[in-house]
Amino acid sequence: MTAHxxxxxxxxxxxxxxxxxxxxxxxxxxxxxxxxxxxxxxxxFPVARTIVGDLAAPDKLSWALSHQELPDRLDSLLHIAGVVELGEVGELTPKAWNLQLAANLVAPAELTRLMLPGLRAARGQVIFVNSGAGLHAGAQWAAYAASKHGLKALADALRLEEHDNGVRVTSVYPGRTATPMQVKVHQQEGKEYDASRWIDPESVATTILAALDLPRDAEITDVSVRPGR
Incomplete structure (x- = not known):
């Protein structure tokens, strides 16, 4: 059975x-x-198994996961979680920087490191759900965009390092998507939220599954998804 x-x-x-x-x-x-x-x-998700580990504390992930059952083979590792705190560079505190860098960059790197043996065994795939902010930074997005630019660098380096092990690596860059995170972003921006203006999460899910299901003779390295409305 395929494991994710x-x-x-x-x-x-x-x-x-x-x-x-x-x-x-x-x-x-x-x-x-x-x-x-x-x-x-x-x-x-009654069919799922759960693993407890706090992405906000990446230095504790190794210890936490060592005390739990993990898959021996892993067909995919999907990094989809993320946090955002907007603010101008002149106002952002180290706490805001560290929170976003830890959860959005350091934790994915550490979780990938811990899961690599299982991914290599299955010749699996790592998918990083990045952001449009991982390609372009706007005002008030410095810390979040920095974490996502770093995530792109992580993916690019990992792809080269694991190619000979048969591990594929994909970065997905969604534009604004109708999620609870987007509600929070609009609150921070002081704007009215209208979900109909943004990408349906199902559309991004379709993109991710297309990358996962691609035959082994090919690899999607980077794909951007933008609102079509």
Missing amino acids: LITGAGSGIGAAVSARLAERGDELWLLARDAGRARELENR
Whole structure:
């Protein structure tokens, strides 16, 4: 059975991807930040197994995962979770910088390191759900964009390093998507939120599944998804 480890499965793009993979009978391993969140995910996806680890504390992931059952083979590792705190460079505190760099960049790097043996065994795939901010930074997006630019660098380096091991690496750059994170962004921007203006999470999920299901003779390295309205 095809096995996937997914972060951010509780809402938005991560929930859409998890539901699609569960519907087709794939094996799901879902990362939760704590035991309470794990129970929520188990109730939402009864066929899934959960792993507890806090992406906000990447230095503790190795210890946390060493005390839990993990898959021996992993066909895909899907980095979908993320955090955002907008603010001008003149106002952003080290706490805001460190939070976003830890959850959006350092934690994906550490989780990938820990999962590489299983990915190599399955000749699997790592998918980083990045952001349009990972390609272009706007005003008030410095910290978030820096974390996502770093995530692109991580993916590019990993792709070269793991090519001979048969591990494929894909970066997906969604534009604004109708997710709870986007609601928060609009609140921080002081703007009215209208979900109909933005990409449906299902559309991004379709893009991710296309990359996963691509025959082994090809690899999607980078793909941008933009609102069509």
